[in-house]
Amino acid sequence: MIDKVNLDPVVxxxxxxKDYSGKIAVSNLSMEIPAGICFGLLGPNGAGKSTTLKMVxxxxxPNSGDIRVFGRDVTKxxxxxxxxxxxxxxxxxxxxxLTPRQNLETFGRYHLITKLDLSKRVxxxxxxxxxxxxxxxxxxxLSGGFKRRLAAAMAILNNPELLILDxxxxxxxxxxxxxxxxxxxxxxxxxxxxxxxxxxxDEAERLCDQVMIMANGESVIQGHPxxxxxxxLMPEVAEFDCSETEEMKILENIEEKSLALRSGDRLMVFxxxxxxVLEAINQFDGGSRRPVYSRPANLEDVFLSVTxxxxxxxx
Amino acid sequence: MSVxxxxxxxxxxxxxxxxxxxxKLNLLPNFFEPVFYLTAIGIGVGAYISEIGxxxxxxxxxxxxxxxxxxxGASFEVTYNVYIRLAYEKTYSAVITTPVTPExxxxxxxxxxxxxATIYGGGxxxxxxxxxxxxxxxAVLAIFVIPLTGLLFxxxxxxxxxxxxxxxxxxxxxxxxxxxxFLFSDVFFPISERLTGFWLNAAEVFPLLHxxxxxRSIFNxxxxxxxxxxxxxxxxxxxxxxxxxxxxxxxxLSN
Ligand SMILES: Nc1ncnc2c1ncn2[C@@H]1O[C@H](COP(=O)(O)OP(=O)(O)OP(=O)(O)O)[C@@H](O)[C@H]1O
Ligand SMILES: [Mg+2]
Numbered sequence: 390m391i392d393k394v395n396l397d398p399v400v401x402x403x404x405x406x407k408d409y410s411g412k413i414a415v416s417n418l419s420m421e422i423p424a425g426i427c428f429g430l431l432g433p434n435g436a437g438k439s440t441t442l443k444m445v446x447x448x449x450x451p452n453s454g455d456i457r458v459f460g461r462d463v464t465k466x467x468x469x470x471x472x473x474x475x476x477x478x479x480x481x482x483x484x485x486x487l488t489p490r491q492n493l494e495t496f497g498r499y500h501l502i503t504k505l506d507l508s509k510r511v512x513x514x515x516x517x518x519x520x521x522x523x524x525x526x527x528x529x530x531l532s533g534g535f536k537r538r539l540a541a542a543m544a545i546l547n548n549p550e551l552l553i554l555d556x557x558x559x560x561x562x563x564x565x566x567x568x569x570x571x572x573x574x575x576x577x578x579x580x581x582x583x584x585x586x587x588x589x590x591d592e593a594e595r596l597c598d599q600v601m602i603m604a605n606g607e608s609v610i611q612g613h614p615x616x617x618x619x620x621x622l623m624p625e626v627a628e629f630d631c632s633e634t635e636e637m638k639i640l641e642n643i644e645e646k647s648l649a650l651r652s653g654d655r656l657m658v659f660x661x662x663x664x665x666v667l668e669a670i671n672q673f674d675g676g677s678r679r680p681v682y683s684r685p686a687n688l689e690d691v692f693l694s695v696t697x698x699x700x701x702x703x704x
Numbered sequence: 705m706s707v708x709x710x711x712x713x714x715x716x717x718x719x720x721x722x723x724x725x726x727x728k729l730n731l732l733p734n735f736f737e738p739v740f741y742l743t744a745i746g747i748g749v750g751a752y753i754s755e756i757g758x759x760x761x762x763x764x765x766x767x768x769x770x771x772x773x774x775x776x777g778a779s780f781e782v783t784y785n786v787y788i789r790l791a792y793e794k795t796y797s798a799v800i801t802t803p804v805t806p807e808x809x810x811x812x813x814x815x816x817x818x819x820x821a822t823i824y825g826g827g828x829x830x831x832x833x834x835x836x837x838x839x840x841x842x843a844v845l846a847i848f849v850i851p852l853t854g855l856l857f858x859x860x861x862x863x864x865x866x867x868x869x870x871x872x873x874x875x876x877x878x879x880x881x882x883x884x885x886f887l888f889s890d891v892f893f894p895i896s897e898r899l900t901g902f903w904l905n906a907a908e909v910f911p912l913l914h915x916x917x918x919x920r921s922i923f924n925x926x927x928x929x930x931x932x933x934x935x936x937x938x939x940x941x942x943x944x945x946x947x948x949x950x951x952x953x954x955x956x957l958s959n
Pocket of ligand 1: 409413414432433434435436437438439440441479959
């Protein structure tokens with residue numbers, strides 16, 4: 390016998406729109422998140438990421454469109470749905486006058502975890518998030534990193550099937566970010582589905598099986614990070630400073646297909662093989678070479694190219 | 705409307721456990737305030753008043769101060785504390801990511817305010833009885849008016865908090881609303897002997913008057929249908945305000 394595999398997406402969003410008194414926050418957005426993957430929502434400030442998450446966990450409802458979480462309409466089965474998911478808000482919201490342990494105990498009661506299970510569960514999440522050393526220090530005396538760990542601990546307290554993380558690592562030092570990444574990976578390995586937002590493309594590339602880049606409330610593209618790099622850009626990029634007239638002259642010398650992306654004085658030229666760009670620059674500059682940085686194209690390049698930098702297409 | 709008793713209790717429990725941590729600090733000032741009034745005005749000023757409605761002045765004062773203690777106990781909780789959780793700490797925005805709904809939060813907060821009102825009103829009732837101011841066994845029934853007073857002022861206060869644009873407005877609430885209520889609601893003098901005609905009827909609008917009248921009637925053994933009017937006022941006004949507050953909290957938290 391073959392096990393029946395559940396192919397229904399854990400989160401199924403179809404054509405949702407949301408405005409705040411006329412101002413559009415999310416517009417005709419769709420996404421399907423299968424069980425067990427990590428899905429990343431990317432987009433500039435104000436793109437509508439947090440609003441999308443809020444609609445997924447049912448705190449706010451879309452003006453139109455459908456949202457199904459665990460196969461059910463979240464606006465109708467809000468309580469049931471929330472008992473099976475955990476949310477880490479963009480801002481740390483906790484009671485300053487209480488310790489992490491006390492905050493967790495309070496949160497556990499909202500989930501109706503019984504007293505006996507609660508202390509076990511609280512110990513477990515404190516351990517898991519490596520909060521032991523600060524479990525009994527008042528939150529107001531904690532560093533940003535420990536507050537963020539506590540926010541994560543609160544999100545996983547009810548052992549959720551779906552984790553919704555709004556900018557989990559913004560403003561954290563590299564060491565804490567690595568800790569959080571490894572925890573997210575571990576939770577995913579346990580079979581949890583993760584939906585996160587981030588401004589860090591390296592984070593999305595590391596963690597996400599699928600990403601959606603949004604801008605002005607709309608989905609611009611969706612896909613696997615590496616496939617997006619392949620489909621949107623070329624594999625290599627050369628970055629250097631040059632004026633627009635210099636740009637024209639340098640690119641004239643390149644016959645192969647290339648894509649150019651400009652941000653102020655900085656030009657990024659994407660090609661199958663970036664050494665061709667270096668040659669073209671050398672040809673133009675003659676003896677005095679300008680510094681050129683060549684590297685593989687990454688998700689950040691895709692992000693910049695689809696969310697607003699001018700993208701000029703060469704031959 | 706989506707209210708679940710267990711979730712309401714989880715919200716109540718949060719406040720109760722916070723309170724347990726600091727109750728000594730909180731209890732003392734709130735508890736002593738009406739006791740000071742009782743001694744300074746009741747015994748001090750009362751020495752110059754031979755009698756009022758057949759009672760010593762301190763005995764006249766006691767029933768009103770029971771309600772004042774309950775009113776204050778409820779009011780602090782649903783004004784500053786609720787507003788901070790709503791607008792500054794934003795704790796509610798985290799609470800509603802759990803199965804707790806905005807309505808659960810509202811009723812949990814109100815239930816907690818009623819609890820605090822009962823602690824303060826009950827505490828003062830005990831002090832009053834130690835002063836020998838609870839006249840008979842039947843008067844003990846007045847204890848049931850304490851949580852009702854709490855309910856009324858929790859409903860008024862939380863509705864106010866949910867509609868306040870900034871925290872500064874609470875000083876209006878305390879000085880322009882609660883203080884005049886305290887002074888002109890039959891606590892210190894019977895308004896029926898000072899007001900006439902239209903003004904006497906208009907005074908029925910004021911909330912503190914009703915619980916004070918019930919407690920005073922019970923103390924005096926003055927049972928009658930007039931109690932139904934006062935009781936009805938408390939229940940109906942609380943219900944209307946809570947219905948309104950419930951719609952507001954939903955709107956405020958779900959956007
Ligand atoms: N409660 C609200 N009332 C009014 N406008 C809102 C509200 N919440 C969000 N908006 C607006 O909707 C748009 C999308 O906001 P949202 O917070 O979803 O963006 P975001 O992608 O999460 O941004 P950031 O990266 O800065 O967190 C913004 O223009 C924002 O100003
Ligand atoms: Mg956001």
